[in-house]
Amino acid sequence: MESLERYIFRQAAVAFVGGLFVLTLVVWITQVLRQLDLVTNSGQTIALFFLMTSLGIPVLVTLIAPISLFMAIVQTLNKLNGDSELIVMAAAGVSPVRLMRPFVMLTVLVSVMVGVLALYLTPSSIRYFRQLLTQVQANLLTAxxxxxxxxxxxxxxxxxxxxxxxxxxxxxxxxxxxxxxxxxxxxxxxxxxxxxxxxxxxxxxxxxxxxxxxxxxxxxxxxxxxxxxxxxxxxTQAAETIYRPSERYTYELINPDPADPMLERWQGRFRQELHDRFSAPLYPLALMCIAFAMLGHARTTRQSRGAAIAAAIVAMALVRGIGFAVSGMAATRAWAVPFVYAVPLSGIVIFGAMALGWFRPRVPAAISRAVSDFSDRIAQRFTERFASGGQA
Structure with missing residues (x-):
């Protein structure tokens, strides 16, 4: 990795880690507040309380990591362009492939992390949480x-x-x-x-x-x-623990026990959970391609990047929203399973080709102007408000 790529990788990695930490902490605190009755009403210890709430962190990281990566890449590219570094790189002959390489490396690391979490750590942590919760509910101190x-x-x-x-x-x-x-x-x-x-x-x-x-x-x-x-x-009869599909190990979803009474009842959810886990590592790649396709090309200071950022956010929301919708369909319709993978793969192919400059869709000039003007007005209004607040 050359010095330029190390410089870009470091900026994006720091932004990703910071964003992931902050978002995970905020969501985890909301979960902690919801579980306070575990201590106040059930007579459990603080240590058990924090253990049970911390077991949800792998689930949060699995969901938040792709979004944090997207935000980090958008922030990094916007900063590079705002400091005119993208313009200098383009003038120096840095190709889109070389500029994209550090982001791809970071994304591959995040995808591996998401895959390990989705396939191994998340089901294990949720399963352990269910065991602890069952013990708490069966405990006479609770009853x-x-x-x-x-x-x-x-x-x-x-x-x-x-x-x-x-x-x-x-x-x-x-x-x-x-x-x-x-x-x-x-x-x-x-x-x-x-x-x-x-x-x-x-x-x-x-x-x-x-x-x-x-x-x-x-x-x-x-x-x-x-x-x-x-x-x-x-x-004090032993409580029977019934594990939901999200609490099953991956190998149990791949080869479920035919004698499992829950298999017939939750067959669709078994299928949905299995394919959600395998498709999860594809979304960091898809969101990285979206961010780079919209913001990876140098723009002058007269060219507004507000429209590009807005388009990136809209595209990200569409891809992730369609992914959630298709996942829900897979639980009731087996024919929807290929679309669970097709959604992120389509994002990778389409926006990856745009990022590399192989094609670029033509947006009508009127629409582009309207979106750009709207973004500029919003940015100007916020700037004026903060300026007036500082003077006051």
Whole structure:
């Protein structure tokens, strides 16, 4: 790689990494805020909370990386032209192929990263998230320990917890057990903990009393205890985890188990997920070709690049939007599968040919002038607004 190519590659790579980090952080924070009830309502630790929310980062990066690459290439090309570097390169005889080479190298790296994420890391992280979520939902601390609420864990069995202390200690415990129609049992304790033992799961109550009432004759007896183990084993059945297509490993989608009861129910989604994963690495290449086709040629300072940037954004949105639409069709129609690959490949071929100068569609002069004038007016309005704000 020559010094010129290293210079361009470095600028584009820095812009890509910065944009990817910022966009991923913003989206991840929104996911964190949505999952706050995992800590506030379920009694889970902060470490588990951040682990579960961080497992969604590979999914975010897979979706955001192509967009970040597109933005980085647009920014780099616009900066090179704004500093008249593209004009100098063109005057020095730098061919479009040579100018495009560092962007292609960066795009190949991003495509490999997206492919690894889509095929391996993303399904593994989502699958692990599902396992943790199932454990949380099956955990008794989630099911019955909600401070200030009466929670029915089973028919005739109700729990009430006044508060929760550090270390899993529960305070102000009331348990009403009327599962036996002939007997009413009420447990009251100052504190307690849930203990997992080889013999089963027990709610260990401390410093309390047991009120036993016979329903038939109404007789009541009270037993005071320092420590009492309430058996919860019947309530702690292992939860069955059903993995969705997005949570299956790639080899499970390629060769699904015929005995899988979910295969018939989700056959279309299995197909959609599989081809989405294999087509994901094609989109960075398609978006790179779009950005370079629209902005990779030198323009003088009198030639507005606003229209070119707007056209690049529109083309990118169309290609990605059509890709999402075709992916949805593949879930219900098997004949739509080839189009899942045809959309990004068409973008690569058409805009790649435009980027290399093999052909350039002729836009009517009136439309080109109108778009350029509109972009210039918007840019001028923003410039005037910022200038007036600075003077104020």
């Amino acid at each position: 019955i320990v909600r401070p200030g609420q009466f929670t029915q864990a089973d028919r005739g069995l109700t729990f009430h917890i006044r508060d929760r202390a550090p270390g899993g200690v529960l305070l102000g415990i009331v348990v009403s057990d009327s599962r036996d129609p002939a007997l009413q049992m009420t447990y009251v304790a100052e504190r307690g903990v849930i203990s997992e033992q080889p013999q089963g799961t027990f709610f260990v109550l401390e410093r309390g009393n047991l009120q036993r009432r016979e329903v038939k004759d109404g007789s009541t007896s009270i037993v005071v205890f320092d420590r009492y183990a309430f058996d919860l084993s019947q309530l």
